């Protein structure tokens with residue numbers, strides 16, 4: 219049985235989920251958080267949903283084994299691929315992400331919204347259902363933006379080159395005359411400044427990370443699993459990529475230094491690198 223003092227588990231294909239981690243840490247400062255970056259398999263968005271589902275299952279198992287009382291799938295692609303499956307397979311609550319089409323529809327004045335996310339996210343059932351439920355009477359323009367995830371992973375967030383690359387990706391949406399842009403990938407909030415420059419003041423950007431953090435709080439509250447105050451939360455990070463590289467980008471994106479442990483995949487499971 220999960221207990222109040224158990225940690226929250228959060229995962230993504232890489233550093234993108236740190237945009238959600240940051241909001242969870244801000245809203246629930248006394249919670250311990252385990253963050254898992256599957257950097258070895260990045261980008262998820264170019265993979266098949268089946269593959270991403272298998273990775274998501276292996277990571278959730280790893281986090282549950284480390285005592286996670288809730289798992290946050292801080293990745294739209296992994297949610298598209300695995301959310302329903304994870305909820306069936308694990309007994310702890312699983313909080314997922316989906317492109318924020320519903321709030322975008324209520325914000326648009328022109329009836330034209332843009333959604334940027336990965337190719338795999340657009341292929342999933344979750345997105346199709348969202349469009350069917352909330353997209354009536356509005357134009358929804360979608361665009362997978364290859365390269366933007368990698369920019370964030372490399373720490374290229376601002377400056378001329380970043381702006382040029384973002385502009386190239388967004389131009390087709392801007393030509394359609396959208397007035398709301400949904401960030402349907404957790405890497406994109408780190409490009410917010412550049413995105414704002416490119417889209418200009420006439421386009422409202424919708425980032426769901428804060429709402430996801432509130433949902434985590436709600437889920438814990440309902441189950442009496444919120445950690446009581448008293449001390450600051452402890453943060454632990456795992457990466458299937460290079461720990462040193464992850465440490466640097468972690469510091470750059472959210473100003474935290476670790477600890478970071480290297481893990482690896484073996485037979486569909488995540489294991490510690492120094493395992494005997």
Ligand code: DGL
Nearest residue numbers: 234261262263294295404
């Ligand atoms: N951050 C992930 C998402 O929210 C995807 C990044 C990737 O393609 O690996 O969809």
